[in-house]
Amino acid sequence: MSGRVQIALAGAGLVGRWHADAILSMESEVALAAIVDPSPDGKAYADKVGVPWHGSLTELFGSERPDGVVVATPNQVHLENALECISVDCPVLIEKPIATSSDEAIQIVTAAREKRVPVLVGHHRRHNPIIRKAKSLIEEGRLGRITTVQSNCWLLKPEDYFSQAWRRAGGAGPVMVNAIHDLDLLRYLCGEVASVHAAASSAVRQFETEDTAAVLLVFESGALGTLSVSDTVASPWSWELTAGENSAYAATDQSCYLVGGTEASLSLPDARLWRHDGGGNWKDPIGFESQAVQKANPLAAQIRHFISVIEGEAEPLVSAEEGLNSLALAEAILQSAADGRAVTLESIPDPAASLA
Ligand SMILES: NC(=O)c1ccc[n+]([C@@H]2O[C@H](COP(=O)([O-])OP(=O)(O)OC[C@H]3O[C@@H](n4cnc5c(N)ncnc54)[C@H](O)[C@@H]3O)[C@@H](O)[C@H]2O)c1
Structure with a gap:
């Protein structure tokens, strides 16, 4: 590919x-080819950054062919947007969740496979160097066998966040909006989940959607995990407030994930690897080794990865299948909470089966 990659x-x-x-921060590698957004604000933004504006993807593809499209539209139109990009063989990076349901996500997976068009899903935390480091420590066996994992996502959202009705409706609570990122990372670091048992509560805000959920995760490896999520808690223990990815939130120096192994444990995002002296046990002193990690903006890293995929140099790190599996896991949690029983992930439709 000659010249800068063009991304709309x-x-x-x-x-x-x-x-x-x-x-725009990577202008030597990539150009913002166009803005597609039917709203007056979208048009004004295109004018401000000085790029062509289109009211729809159909209009965009009628006049230009970018090398890729980033879809950051409301979840309800992800399916339609993704299928339109795939239909013209245009690689697409879709914000999370990949779609509003796993049934919709399967349609995206199926279309992408049939047309062989790369589809990436915006679970950008996987591109954070801290997570890349954690993944390599686990793969190198530095933790030994993963036995258990703890994930905490306790946030306090302001009242005006809920002024839009959809944010109070079922399916728009912190499991689908926030914890889906944690679930994607747990899958990435600890492997696939076999079953979940969850409880959810809306006792504080009394909305249709949950404000708090507690989840027991049984991994295929036999490891067990717990995940706690709430958007009603004043706390420093969430990825949002610990990782420093988003300047909208003042970063704390706390951790939100604990990954426990037979040789060592890892806290994240502070990347401390804890082990007993001499590889011993609880009778021996325990200390930590801080892992050196160069900070980097994961959204920029994700765009750089998208460019590599467009250029045929890399496979998607978070493919449509990965986006589907993380969405299906979040759905299973909501189903378990609603039914009051464990849900096995086998009950989630397998996209491969729909292609057979
Ligand atoms: N990665 C993350 O950490 C993260 C965080 C929050 C939200 N999200 C996801 O990002 C996506 C966007 O969320 P947001 O908070 O920016 O929403 P938003 O409402 O601020 O922006 C959505 C924009 O899409 C435009 N739009 C609507 N229909 C369109 C269409 N058919 N074609 C083109 N543009 C259209 C709207 O006019 C609006 O400007 C959602 O999928 C959301 O789940 C991701």
Whole structure:
């Protein structure tokens, strides 16, 4: 491919503008080809950053062919947007969740496989160097066998966050909006989940959707995990407030994930590897080794990865299948909480089966 990679952005709202900032910060590698957003704000933003504006993807593809599209539109139109990009063989990076349901996500997986078009899902935390480091420590066996993992996502959202009705409705609570990122990382670091047993509560806000959930995760490896999520808690223990990825939140020096292994344990995002002296046991002193990690903006790293995929140099780190599996896990948690029983992930449709 000659010249700079041309990436268009569909959906120039809050998150779309984060992507635009990342693209615009890498001007030697990539160009922001166009903004696609039917709203007056979208048009005004395109004028401000000085790129062509289109009211729809159909209009965009009618006049230009970017090398890739970032879709940061509302979840309800991810399916339609993704299928349109795939239909014209245009690689697409879709914000998370990949779609509103695993049934919709399967349609994206199926279309992408049939047309052999790369689809990436915006679980950008996997691109954070801290997570890359954690993944390599685990793969090198530095933790021994993973026995258990603890994930904490306790946030306090302001009341005006809920002024939009959809944020109070079922499926728009912290499991689908926040914990889906944690679940994607737990899958990435600890492997696939076999079953979940969850309870959810809306006792504080009394909305249709949950404000708090507690989850027991049984991994295929036999490891057990617990995940706690709430958007009603004043606390420093969430990825959002510990990782320093988003300047909208003042970063704390706390951790939100504990990964426990037979040789050592890892706290994240402070990347401390804890082990007993001499590889011993609880009778021996325990201390930590801080892992050296160079900080980097994961959204920029994700765009750089998208460029490599477009250029045929890499496979998607978070493919449509990965996005589907993380969505299916979040759905299983909500189903378990609603039914009051364990849900096995085998009950989630397998995209491979739909292609057979
Ligand atoms: N990665 C993350 O950490 C993260 C965080 C928050 C939200 N998200 C996801 O990002 C996506 C966008 O969320 P947001 O908070 O930016 O929403 P938003 O409402 O701020 O922005 C959405 C934009 O899409 C535009 N739009 C609507 N329909 C469109 C269409 N058919 N084509 C083109 N543009 C269209 C709207 O006009 C709006 O400007 C959602 O999928 C959300 O789940 C991701």
